[in-house]
Each structure stands twice: as structure tokens, then as C-alpha cells.
Amino acid sequence: MGHSAKDVGQLTAHDVERAARLLSEVRSATLAGQRAPVPPRPVIEASWERVLRSGVDPEHGVRADVLGRDEIERRRQDSPLRQVLPVLREGLLSVADVARHIMVVADADGRVLWREGCSSVLRRADDLGFEPGADWGEGAVGTNGVGTAVVTRRPVQVFASEHFLRPHASWTCTGAPITDPRDGRLLGVVDISGPLETMHPATLAWVEAVAKLAEARLREAHLASLERLRAVAAPLLARLVGRALAVDTDGWTAAVTGMPYTGRVALPASLTPGSCVLPSLGPCTVEPLPGGWLIRRAEAPTPAGATHIVLDVTHPRRWSVTVSGEMGSWSHELSPRHAELLYLLAVNRSGRTASALAADMFDDPARTVTVRAEMSRIRRYLGAFLEHRPYRFRESAEVELRSPEDPRDLLPHSLAPGVTRARRAPRLTTGPSLALPLVPLVPRGDVPDATESGQDT
Structure with missing residues (x-):
């Protein structure tokens, strides 16, 4: 064949058909527990093993109900990704029709919330059930650019028979996760998909760059909201005696008085006004502010105990x-x-x-x-x-x-x-598993969450 599965990201359009045939052989042999002509890429092999253990049918997947229109709209309104749709559209849809792509935006559960792009490709996506409200997680449809990116939290390109489901073998998709810059929480995945002939090795870098741009826009919006909270809180804090700070609903500090500044305070999942104990501050009283909380630190020490x-x-x-x-x-x-x-x-x-x-x-x-x-x-x-x-x-x-x-x-x-x-600890095998040995993943480099390089204190 002349190509290994690891070469897919470097292939030219001329090689697409030959690579697709090779990957079909790799998939068939691996799922049958036989020796494959070449090993799958590590990210694909790890995904196939997860999907096999979860019991997904490689021919039809696992049937999951499509969300109703009201639930789709509710999730859209609740999703912070709604704020960056203009960024995603500008970065990805500007060439989608020409390149015969569609853009898909899914939430952290792998549910498709938005889908736009080339009309002919949208019709083909309908045939695959790749539609708003559909569950595109690994547990429903196996290895794919949305579900696999949700699990690995890394950009991934899935080509031809690297998809776990056979009906998806005529498809290529590239997804990148979008995380909340406030707390690192996964918000969802943006994905570019299309027929096999639309595959291009630069697509992965393109989608990842646009996802990072969307995260930057979310970060800008967060900083702007902290500035608004600071404008409200500063006059209040100036009149207080003692230790207090104003934080947003996620615990990010907008202003502080009488105590050292700390960038963020860990808040309980359901904080309410009144007295409470916060992990890093001890006993406190909490009052609501527009867009956040005013927290006053009590002077009484926190009792020690088990x-x-x-x-x-x-x-x-x-x-x-x-x-x-x-x-x-x-x-x-x-x-x-x-x-x-x-x-x-x-x-x-x-x-x-x-x-x-x-x-x-x-x-x-x-x-x-x-x-x-x-x-x-x-x-x-x-x-x-x-x-x-x-x-x-x-x-x-x-x-x-x-x-x-x-x-x-x-x-x-x-x-x-x-x-x-x-x-890789010893385990009992209770279900189907890959015949190929697991290939250890090699870190490709750390990307710190921030520029802080603090020392032990």
C-alpha cells in the first residue's frame, strides 16, 4: 500500500482513495481480532478500544433519541458557545461552501446544537443522522471528530474507516474542544465535516486555531464582566472595615480590601446569602451583588477536626x-x-x-x-x-x-x-477488546493553563 495509518494527516488529495482502502482493511482486521496490515494511530486505537468496551454496534451504533426542538433551544440558550457563534462562523463558514464542508457545534455531552454549511453536504449528513439534537458521543456512534474530541479534550481528525461505524467510512471530520477560560470546563466541540474527498491535512490546524480564537473571545467577555462588577463593588468595599472581597459567580476576584489579593476563591456549587465556610477563607458572610457576591471574612478561627x-x-x-x-x-x-x-x-x-x-x-x-x-x-x-x-x-x-x-x-x-x-494495571476482561496491544501515548508537550510559575510557599 505504501502508507501506514499514521501517514493520514500528511496525505495529499491524490492519496485519499488509497488511504481509505488501507484504513478499511485496518478497521476490519482489528475489529475481527486479527493482525492488521498496519497499526491504527494511537488516538484512534485508544478510541476503538473504549468503544468496543462500551458495546457500540460497529454497523449501526447505539440508538439514542434525537432531542426535541424545545430541549435543543434550551441547551442553545444555556450554552456559552452561543456567545462565540459569530467567531466560529467567520472563521470556518467563510470557505465551507467552496470546500464542501459543514460546521457542527456540539455541547459537552456530544449533542449537536448547531449545524451550518454546504447544502449538499447537509443533506448527506441527514442520511447519517448527523443533525441538530443527535447524540454524537463515542458511546452512541463510536469514534468521530465530535465524540472523540469530547473524551480526549484534544483536537482530532478522523478519516474514512477510522470512524468506528461502517456507514461513516465515506466521511471525514475534524473536531476541536472549546473550554471555558474561567475554570477549564469543557463547553463543547466545534467540528468541520464532509465527504472523503474534502479531506485536507491542514484542516486540523485550521479548526484548532478557530477554537482557540473562540476561547480568547470568551476570555475577553469574562474580563469585561469583572470590570463591571469591580465598578459596582469598589465603593462598597471602600466603606467596609475588615477583610472582604467581591467575586463573580465563579469565584473570580473583582476587588478586595483588608486582605491579600487572590485571583479566585473556590465557591460551593450552590452558594446562598448568609453565613458559610469557604475552603480558602474559613467562616464568612455572603451578600449578593449584581453579577457576583460580596464576601466578608469572619475573624473567628475555623475549628480543627476530622x-x-x-x-x-x-x-x-x-x-x-x-x-x-x-x-x-x-x-x-x-x-x-x-x-x-x-x-x-x-x-x-x-x-x-x-x-x-x-x-x-x-x-x-x-x-x-x-x-x-x-x-x-x-x-x-x-x-x-x-x-x-x-x-x-x-x-x-x-x-x-x-x-x-x-x-x-x-x-x-x-x-x-x-x-x-x-x-495498564492487571484487570479482568469481561467484554470484547482489541487484539492489538495498547500503544502508550506520548505527551506532545504541556500547554500551561496560565503563565503563573509560583514556588512552594
Whole structure:
């Protein structure tokens, strides 16, 4: 054949048909448990294995009801992606008709919310059920540019028979995740799709660049909202005696008085006016502000007591830490990076040095600056329960780790060596699995969430 599955991203249009035939052979052999002519790309192989374990039918997928019009509209109105639709349209639809593409925007569940572009391709998409309200997650339709990007939280191009479902083999799609710049939460995926002949190796970089532009626009909108809150809060704080700060509904600080500035305060999922205990501030009183909260810190110390910490990484896309003690309980949703770091600390209760964590995260013990910066962010909401030199949970805290029953489902987005080793832990095989051995994923480089490079304090 002359090409391996790894070469797909470098193919010219002249090679598309030959590559499609090769990938069809690879898919058929792999799903039959036979030796494939060449191995699939690691991102595709990992996805196929997840889909096989989930029981998706490679011929028809898993039937999922299409959302009704009212539910689609509700999700559209609730989605922050609605704010950046003009950016996505300008960046992607300007050439969609010429290139015979359609643009699809899906939410974090893989549900299609918006779909626009070349009319003839839209009709072909209808035949595949690729329509508003459809479930395009891996658990419904297998490997694809939307669902696989949702799981891996990385841009991915899926070509021809790299799709898990046979009816999708005449299709090519390229998706990139869009995350909330405020907290790293996955908002959804923007995808460019079309017939096989529309495949171009530059599409992946193009879609990723537009997704990053959309995230930048969301960041600008957030900064503007903080400025509006600051204008309201500053006169109030100037008249107060004691320690207080104004934060938006996500905990980002707009103004502060009587205490050191901190960029963000961890807030409970359902904060209400009155007295409460906040993870990083202790006892506080909370009052509503337009677009946020006025938080006054109480002078009484927080009583010490037994603490129970639950780190939950069972879900493939959402992870949390919950702290319970004498002053009540609170939960915090974790970013992908923080979920990885806290998992590594939970399974290494004796602690990890910065260099050991750097090796666990990036296979590079020298990358301690990045580790220290991330641990500094974690300590903003969990600092009372962590030690450093080495980093570890306090001995007095009872730590409960909730992880998937099958180790292969652990933090599927993660490329951290410490996590990928855990995925290969001995397990019982209870369902279909790939005949090919898993290929370890190699980190392609860390992209820090911010420029902070804090040191241990």
C-alpha cells in the first residue's frame, strides 16, 4: 500500500482513495481480532478500544433519541458557545461552501446544537443522522471528530474507516474542544465535516486555531464582566472595615480590601446569602451583588477536626473533590490537569516531590516549574489539606479515591505517564477488546493553563 495509518494527516488529495482502502482493511482486521496490515494511530486505537468496551454496534451504533426542538433551544440558550457563534462562523463558514464542508457545534455531552454549511453536504449528513439534537458521543456512534474530541479534550481528525461505524467510512471530520477560560470546563466541540474527498491535512490546524480564537473571545467577555462588577463593588468595599472581597459567580476576584489579593476563591456549587465556610477563607458572610457576591471574612478561627476527602474520577469527563468535616462539606469541580495531579497524590499517600510529579505528568523530572504552578493553584481551594516538600495530603485527612471499575477507563484524556501506567494495571476482561496491544501515548508537550510559575510557599 505504501502508507501506514499514521501517514493520514500528511496525505495529499491524490492519496485519499488509497488511504481509505488501507484504513478499511485496518478497521476490519482489528475489529475481527486479527493482525492488521498496519497499526491504527494511537488516538484512534485508544478510541476503538473504549468503544468496543462500551458495546457500540460497529454497523449501526447505539440508538439514542434525537432531542426535541424545545430541549435543543434550551441547551442553545444555556450554552456559552452561543456567545462565540459569530467567531466560529467567520472563521470556518467563510470557505465551507467552496470546500464542501459543514460546521457542527456540539455541547459537552456530544449533542449537536448547531449545524451550518454546504447544502449538499447537509443533506448527506441527514442520511447519517448527523443533525441538530443527535447524540454524537463515542458511546452512541463510536469514534468521530465530535465524540472523540469530547473524551480526549484534544483536537482530532478522523478519516474514512477510522470512524468506528461502517456507514461513516465515506466521511471525514475534524473536531476541536472549546473550554471555558474561567475554570477549564469543557463547553463543547466545534467540528468541520464532509465527504472523503474534502479531506485536507491542514484542516486540523485550521479548526484548532478557530477554537482557540473562540476561547480568547470568551476570555475577553469574562474580563469585561469583572470590570463591571469591580465598578459596582469598589465603593462598597471602600466603606467596609475588615477583610472582604467581591467575586463573580465563579469565584473570580473583582476587588478586595483588608486582605491579600487572590485571583479566585473556590465557591460551593450552590452558594446562598448568609453565613458559610469557604475552603480558602474559613467562616464568612455572603451578600449578593449584581453579577457576583460580596464576601466578608469572619475573624473567628475555623475549628480543627476530622476531615474526609473524596476524589471522584469515575466519570470520563467530569471530576471533583469533596471535603467533609465539622464545618460542613463542599465540592469543587476539577480541571483535567488538577484531576491528574490529585489522582497521583491520592495513590501516593507518602507524597511526591516536584520532580517526581513532573516525571509522572510529563516524563520529564526537570519540569518542576509547571508542577509548582499547578500545585499553587490547587492549594487555593485545597491548601488546608495539603502538605509540600513533598506534596501530599495531610496525614490527618481520610482520603477516599473513587475510580472506574475498569482501569482502562481512568482519565481517558490524560497522557500523563503516571496515569497511563495505571490504565495498564492487571484487570479482568469481561467484554470484547482489541487484539492489538495498547500503544502508550506520548505527551506532545504541556500547554500551561496560565503563565503563573509560583514556588512552594
